[in-house]
Each structure stands twice: as structure tokens, then as C-alpha cells.
Amino acid sequence: MNTLETIDQRRAVKHYDPAHRMTEAEITSLLEHAILSPTSYNIQNWRFVVAQDPEIRKQLREAAWDQAQVTDASIAIILCANLNSHLNPERYWKNAPEEVGKMMAPMTTGFYEGNEQLQRDEAMRSCGIAAQTIMLAAKDMGYDSCPMIGFDPEKFARIINLPNDHVIAMMITVGKSAQPARGRGGQLPLSEVVVSEKF
Amino acid sequence: MNTLETIDQRRAVKHYDPAHRMTEAEITSLLEHAILSPTSYNIQNWRFVVAQDPEIRKQLREAAWDQAQVTDASIAIILCANLNSHLNPERYWKNAPEEVGKMMAPMTTGFYEGNEQLQRDEAMRSCGIAAQTIMLAAKDMGYDSCPMIGFDPEKFARIINLPNDHVIAMMITVGKSAQPARGRGGQLPLSEVVVSEKF
Numbered sequence: 001m002n003t004l005e006t007i008d009q010r011r012a013v014k015h016y017d018p019a020h021r022m023t024e025a026e027i028t029s030l031l032e033h034a035i036l037s038p039t040s041y042n043i044q045n046w047r048f049v050v051a052q053d054p055e056i057r058k059q060l061r062e063a064a065w066d067q068a069q070v071t072d073a074s075i076a077i078i079l080c081a082n083l084n085s086h087l088n089p090e091r092y093w094k095n096a097p098e099e100v101g102k103m104m105a106p107m108t109t110g111f112y113e114g115n116e117q118l119q120r121d122e123a124m125r126s127c128g129i130a131a132q133t134i135m136l137a138a139k140d141m142g143y144d145s146c147p148m149i150g151f152d153p154e155k156f157a158r159i160i161n162l163p164n165d166h167v168i169a170m171m172i173t174v175g176k177s178a179q180p181a182r183g184r185g186g187q188l189p190l191s192e193v194v195v196s197e198k199f
Numbered sequence: 200m201n202t203l204e205t206i207d208q209r210r211a212v213k214h215y216d217p218a219h220r221m222t223e224a225e226i227t228s229l230l231e232h233a234i235l236s237p238t239s240y241n242i243q244n245w246r247f248v249v250a251q252d253p254e255i256r257k258q259l260r261e262a263a264w265d266q267a268q269v270t271d272a273s274i275a276i277i278l279c280a281n282l283n284s285h286l287n288p289e290r291y292w293k294n295a296p297e298e299v300g301k302m303m304a305p306m307t308t309g310f311y312e313g314n315e316q317l318q319r320d321e322a323m324r325s326c327g328i329a330a331q332t333i334m335l336a337a338k339d340m341g342y343d344s345c346p347m348i349g350f351d352p353e354k355f356a357r358i359i360n361l362p363n364d365h366v367i368a369m370m371i372t373v374g375k376s377a378q379p380a381r382g383r384g385g386q387l388p389l390s391e392v393v394v395s396e397k398f
Contacts, residue, residue: 128327
């Protein structure tokens with residue numbers, strides 16, 4: 001599907017066919033596209049927790065205000081980030097000329113080190129970018145998705161054994177739509193969200 | 200272009216044809232697609248500052264470590280967010296049945312009110328999602344882009360008259376590529392960033 005059409009047709013779908021299962025090849029393809037998303041300094045700070053197991057998803061649903069899509073979609077992907085991804089950055093340049101890695105590595109660590117707000121901002125920013133990659137890729141593959149932040153992040157952290165230096169940014173369910181999304185609720189006009197040159 | 204191909208071919212491009220100008224129709228189309236990006240509670244908290252003016256872009260470039268793409272690309276879009284977008288949320292449901300707006304509005308305000316970290320997280324998350332929409336839409340329209348956080352946010356805030364209750368999340372340059380991007384620097388394997396069920 002044409003990219004502009006995909007952007008137009010992607011909607012948050014909450015009702016899924018619970019009998020439908022994505023194949024492992026489809027799930028892998030979705031994630032292979034997700035990791036083509038850009039990250040600042042190429043730190044690839046996202047971590048994608050793929051929940052398929054019915055028992056784990058039951059626990060996640062309970063911690064997500066009992067929203068049905070958590071168990072009914074084919075998969076739920078919890079987008080987390082490693083807040084320490086700015087450490088050991090040489091690995092992000094292993095295919096680049098040696099001088100690139102030598103220049104980028106100390107810049108990367110220096111940019112983030114000791115700045116906890118920036119590390120957290122980067123977690124949310126990177127996961128946001130990757131989230132839209134996943135939602136658009138899913139749509140192109142014939143699936144629908146639902147981005148979610150309506151859950152208890154502390155309960156989620158316990159369920160998925162989240163390491164202390166990681167943070168959860170959001171969750172996305174992906175599956176076969178059983179019912180179309182409602183119409184768009186009320187888009188602000190471009191004139192309210194676009195600013196020419198300065199406020 | 201097929202969406203999966205677009206995701207694969209999008210790269211951060213730093214060298215642009217400075218003579219090329221996007222038309223106003225192209226810029227509007229790009230932004231019309233950007234605002235189809237999902238936001239939590241439909242709060243549409245992003246604000247897109249479109250910089251075309253050469254004098255303003257010169258100032259932005261100076262505050263962005265003199266990176267050439269800031270002035271050489273056709274446009275630079277500074278993605279900001281209104282941290283108070285959770286106030287007066289009825290407007291986000293004007294096309295929905297009345298009971299939807301009545302239910303969602305108090306939930307929205309209550310969810311964010313008094314939680315400054317959550318408001319900031321939402322700024323970064325929403326702008327991240329919209330950023331990827333812009334970068335993929337641009338690619339589909341025959342353009343390239345570069346996501347950037349390498350600039351002085353306080354200087355940027357002064358240049359664009361950023362309101363006190365807004366925050367800058369990132370910048371994206373969009374234009375006609377003059378030189379292809381370098382190869383991907385060093386992608387982490389799926390096994391390092393994908394977790395099955397739990398850490």
C-alpha cells in the first residue's frame with residue numbers, strides 16, 4: 001500500500017479477531033522494519049517486548065483497565081527503552097569507517113551522561129518514532145494496531161521483569177480487525193497546530 | 200511507494216540541494232499527513248513550526264552547531280508540544296457522539312493534571328510518532344529528511360518565541376537530497392532488542 005494512503009488509513013483499532021494468529025515470519029518482518037527507525041546518535045535504545053503467551057497477556061490486561069485488545073489482538077508489543085544505551089556506543093558504528101566510530105562514541109556518551117531527563121526524553125522520542133513505524137508497517141501487512149498508555153506501568157514492569165535501568169514508553173497491540181475504528185473524533189485544523197516561522 | 204519499502208529506504212540525509220524549494224501544496228500535504236498521527240486521548244499536543252525564512256534559518260543553524268542541512272534543506276520543521284493540551288479537551292471530540300466527549304474530557308484532564316513528567320513524556324512520545332509520519336510521508340513524496348536534536352534548545356526557544364508552556368522535542372529537515380546517506384552504521388541484531396514475553 002502507498003505510504004500516504006497507509007498514513008491516512010491507520011486508525012486505533014480496539015476490536016480484534018481473537019482467533020487470528022500472526023505467523024512468526026510476519027512478526028519477525030514487523031520487528032525487522034521497526035529497527036530501521038532512526039535514533040539519535042544511532043543509540044537504538046528501544047527494546048521490544050513481544051507478548052503472545054495467553055497467561056502473560058491476561059496479567060497485562062488486568063493491569064490495563066481490562067481493555068480487551070490486550071488479549072484479543074494477535075500480539076502486544078511493549079515498547080521499552082534502555083536508559084543506559086549511551087554507554088559503550090562503539091557497537092553502533094561497527095559497519096562504519098573506524099574514524100566515524102571513534103568520533104561518535106565519546107560524543108554520544110558525553111551528550112547523555114548525567115542528564116537523566118534527556119535520557120528519559122530520548123526513551124520516549126525513540127519509542128514514539130518506532131511506534132509509528134510498527135503501526136504503519138502493520139497496516140501495510142494487512143493488520144491493524146492500537147497504541148496504548150492506559151495501563152499501570154509499575155504492574156507492567158513487574159510482569160515483564162523490567163530491568164531497573166529501563167523504562168516503559170507505551171504498548172501497541174497488533175492483529176486482525178474485527179470491527180472498524182470509529183470516525184476521527186475531532187481533528188484540530190492545521191491553522192491551530194502549524195506555526196509559520198515563529199509563535 | 201509501498202510502505203515497507205519506504206521504511207527501508209528512509210535514511211537521515213544531511214546534504215541537500217539548496218536551490219530546490221518544495222511547493223506550498225507539498226508542504227501543506229506533508230503537514231496534513233503529520234496530523235493524522237495518533238496521540239493519547241487524542242490530545243494532538245504537537246505544534247509544528249515550519250521554518251523557511253533564510254534569516255531565521257541562519258539563526259537556527261548557528262544554534263545547531265552550524266549543521267548545513269538546517270539552511271540547505273527546503274524546510275526545517277521544529278516539532279514542539281503544548282504541555283497544557285490536556286486542558287479543554289472537549290474540542291478533540293467535536294465530531295464524536297456527545298456522550299464520547301462527555302466521558303473522555305474529564306478522563307483526559309484528570310490523567311495529566313499535576314503530573315509534569317507525564318506531560319513531558321507525552322510531548323516526546325507524540326512528537327516522536329509524528330516525526331516518523333513526516334519522514335515517511337516525505338520519502339513517499341520524493342524527498343529526504345534528517346531528524347535532529349543536535350541544537351541548543353534555549354536558543355531555539357528564543358528564535359521561535361516558544362511559549363512558556365510549550366517544549367521543543369526535535370527538528371526535522373526536509374528537502375531534495377544532493378548526496379545519498381552513508382550506509383547504516385551498525386544495527387544491533389534483533390536478538391539484542393527484541394524480548395520474548397519478559398526480560
